[in-house]
Amino acid sequence: MDRKFTCSVCGEVHESLPLSYNAKIPDALGAIPEMERASRAQWNADQCVLDGTRFFLRGRILLPITDAPPEPLEKDGPNFVFGVWAELDEATFLRVHEKWFDPQRVMEPFYPARMHTSLFLYPETRGLELLLQTRAVGRRPHITVRDAGHPLYREQRDGITMEQIQGFAERMLHRS
DSSP states (O other), X not given: XXXXXXXXXXXXXXXXXXXXXXXXXXXXXXXXXXXXXXXXXXXXXXXXXXXXXXXXEXXXXXXXXXXXXXXXXXXXXXXXXXXXXXXEOHHHHHHHHHTTTOGGGGGSOOEEEEEOOOOTTSSOOTTOEEEEEOOSTTSOOEEXXXXXXXXXXXXXXXOBOHHHHHHHXXXXXXXX
16 A cells, blocks of 8 residues: 655655554653653563552554555554553453463453553543453554543544544644
8 A cells, every 4th residue: 555645734745654653651651750760660562560559551452444455464454553551450460461471361351451541633542441352472462442432432443544544644743
């Protein structure tokens, strides 16, 4: 799929239309001054423990792209992906952590969680109720938004268009 697009904000042709947005750390970790992070948190690209009392996992919210042809190498179909952080209770986090390298983790139940990434493209997303589903070892969990009144829930259920994705890109590129 040709991902070049002409930006309606600046009029320039951009070489690539991003099909994902990824938060590198949970919002709570980002709120801590960098000098304090190492003493208050342990984290990697997928898991974070803050102050020994807050527990986060990184996962993926998939929004089906309704007007894009499937690309042959896409395992999940044509989707826009938000890489976000979910906050879990301690027992759930420890269970997921215990099963992290277990091939049987795909048999685990869905886990309740709360969104801990604020997506500026939407009304407030931090705190949304979620379900987290672990997948095969090496694959990030899938996350399902549970709040039926939120636009992110509807877009996850119904999908989005390439035009909407271009709107996301323009807002990200020209964010003030």
